[in-house]
Amino acid sequence: MQFPESWLREFCNPPISTDQLADLLTMAGLEVEEMHPVAPPFSGIVVAEILEAVQHPNADKLRVCKVDVGALSPDGPLQIVCGAPNARVGIRVPLAMVGAELPPGDDGKPFKIGVGKLRGVDSFGMLCSARELKLSEDHGGLLELPVDTPLGVDIRDVLKLDDTLFTLKLTPNLAHNLSVLGIAREVSALTGTPLNLPTFTPVKPTSHAQVPVRIEAPDLCGRWAGRVVKGVDTQVATPAWIVDRLARCGQRSVSPLVDISNYVMFELGRPSHIFDHAKIHDELVIRWAKPGETLKLLNGNTVTLDEKVGVVADSAGPESLAGIMGGDASAVPDTTSDVFVEAAFWWPVAVAGRSRRSNFSTHAGHRFERGADAVTIPEHLERITQLILDICGGQAGPLNDVVARLPARPPVTLRVARAAKVIGMPLTQQECAGVMKRLGLAYTETEGAFRVTPPSWRFDLQIEEDLIEEVIRVVGFGKLPDTPPIASVTARVRREASRSSHAVRRVVAPLDYQETINFSFVDARWEHELAGNAAPIEV
Missing domain, CATH: 3.30.56.10 (Phenylalanyl-tRNA Synthetase; Chain B, domain 1)
Incomplete structure (x- = not known):
């Protein structure tokens, strides 16, 4: 589970440092496998707007630009020579001013910007790409910023680059930590810091469109909720704040609807799926597959199903692999205007191992096979719906919440x-x-x-x-107190070598010894330093 520290602190912000937070999580069983800054060190890079971009008089691939950095340049626009293909009037981009330091190169030393001269023309700074700032491998041109980004502001503040990425190595029993909110719950409990629990106002329906849903297999699906959203614009750009947060969770941006679904999954731990409403035939039925049925998935694979695999089907056949991945036939293309959004509770035993049978795995399947909260489905669906309306527009239909059987929580x-x-x-x-x-x-x-x-x-x-x-x-x-084990030493009639390991366990267990099962393979250095083995066997 990868996430940015800044997102976690929006839910719970304890008065501890980044290193202390990492130690807290690790000592609580949420092992911090890796942590690194979002961006390398650099300074003096600010937001600038290109006011003029004309052809360089002595170079075909260079442009001479006039850029505005606001109050940072009281003498007027700065002249910058730039070779980026997308350098044009009106865009706002990062500018490394004279004296700025770019990220360290291969030699580990920062690159300082001075006044330069390119093919006879003075350049008072450098317009930057994402690759030059080491924010990504994209070197196709300048890093374009939103047109309303304030001029002269430090790019680290604009892009919130003073942040740390955490990667947790979670054991299978910690599925409740597969979201930023889940980890924030842990931090709140461990530190006593209040949890900023989000609340989501139900969306008022402005459409009567619905899709009938029937749960035929309650041992597969305990709860299913969904709604139609009509008139969405699937070609709008995903907001930068969603794209950035997804990237910091290790997820690339795909399209606005997919990005919204993924965003809420990382935020709240709620996997969801979005169908093209026009491609749903009659009602949707949650059932076990019939032997021999096939389904082409969104990843392009075609799988042959049997009665041990759950599906979401309509009258034409399976449309989705239950809890794992949607089908290609009901995917949402750019021309779609009406969609059906769903979230469900799938019984972990009904999902576990199904995707691995076809040699792939998904974020959704990873969460469902460990257990996802069945109670908050309607609330989380409201969150997804509101994001769709805010970003893509449209009219939401009523929420259809079908409950077959919820998991019992015995005391x-x-x-x-x-x-x-x-x-x-x-x-x-x-x-x-x-x-x-x-x-x-x-x-x-x-x-x-x-x-x-x-x-x-x-x-x-x-x-x-x-x-x-x-x-x-x-x-x-x-x-935990440091208490050495205490036991009386008595002579043994039988040699210890003749006593079974089970007999030894029975003797030492009442003395408060704990049996530890270690990894069979360890680092060679550990074997040498901890066990005194000068010549360990390496494989």
Whole structure:
């Protein structure tokens, strides 16, 4: 899971540094695998507008430009010689002024801009591409900025480049952290910082268009919600703030509708799909596939289905691979004006492993097979709808919410004494109650125990040990006391070599030893330094 720190801090902004945040997440079980700045160091690069771009008198591929940087140039426009093919009047672009430092080159040293002369014409700075700023590999021309970008403002502030990208290595039980909001919940619980939980106002329907939906297989889909949006403009440009955030999550921009769907998935953890409304025949039925049915997917693959694979189908056949990927036949082209937006709860066991059978994986399938919140589907669909209306326009129809069977969340008992024994440190009932509150877990309390009802987004809380893990994660592994194991030494009649490993386990387990299963393969340096093995076997 990759995300920018700035997006996380919009939901929860604890008073800690970036490095402290990384350490906090790692020590809570959300391993920070990688972190790096959004942009390399550079300075003195500001927003400029090209007022004039004329042919260089001595070079066919160069233009002599007059650029405006606002108050930064009280003597008037600056003259810049530029070779970019898209240098033209009216665009706003980054300008490295005299004295600016560009990102370090291969030698690790920054490149300082001075007054230059290109083919006999003075140049007082340099207009920059994204590649020259090392923001991307795009070297097709100058980096064009929105036309309303203020002149003279530092480009780092305009593009919010003083940011850090986090990459988390999440274990399968941490599906609730596969979104920025989910990680913010964790940070809020770990630090006590308030969570800025977003609320979304329901969209008022201005159209009566609907698509009938029937859940034929409740063991495949527990809930399905969708609505028609008519009159959308699918050829508008995706706003830069969405494109930038998607890029910082490792997702490229595709089209406005796809970008909106992906944005909400990273924001809230809600995968969704958008159909071309005109290509839906009659009602949509959620069912298990029939042996021998085929479906051409959006990635161009054609898969042969069987009764163990779920589909969304209409009278013409399967239109989507349930919880994994949409079909090519109902894809949204640029000429579409009416779309059908859906979000659903797919049972994890019904989705798990289905995409790998066809040798591919998707963000949606990755989330659904681990468990996605079934309760917030209508709320998240309102968020998607509002973004579509704001960006693409259109008229929204009524929300059609079909509920077949929601996942039950049976209460789990947590005993304070048991938690203290497993963790290995004293715990009070008040401390455990504080952890439950910070995690947003509903509970009833008795003497020495809690009866905890997991929230709809936590599929990993099923047994007492799961709650014990939550307690120590929030209390902090750093608070565990350093207590060496104590045991009496008695002579053994039998040689230790003749005792089975299971017998040894039974002896040491009551002495509070914990068995650790390590990786079979380790770094050769670790083997040498930690085990004293001077000649490890390398593979």
